[in-house]
Amino acid sequence: MPPRLKRLLGVLLLLAFVFLYIWVMTDVGAVVISRVENPWRMLYFVLAGIAWIVPAGAIIWWMYRPRRTGS
Template sequence: MPPRLKRLFGVVLLLVFVFFYIWVMTDVGAVVISRAEGPWRMLYFALAGIAWIVPAGAIIWWMYRPRRTGP
């Protein structure tokens, strides 16, 4: 895959992932917030706010990984 096309695909994939992640975490958060007490709410938001970094980092790493050539 050409590098420019790979990066374009990666950006679209990253945007779709972030949108979907926010949607799911918001719905889950609505349930968690309604049932949890203060410290558990803060823990949920801290984990939900950090957890997206690993998959997003993997997508970015894939986008900028050099293309292999040769055997």
């Protein structure tokens, strides 16, 4: 796959992932977490705010990974 196409697909995938992640995490936070005490709410949103980094990093790593040559 040409590098420019790979990066374009990666950007589109990353945008779709981030929007879906935000939507799911805010819905979960609004429905489930709203029933618990304030410290647990804060912990949820801190963890949810950090957890997207790992999958986003994997997408970015895939986008910029050098193409293998050879067999």
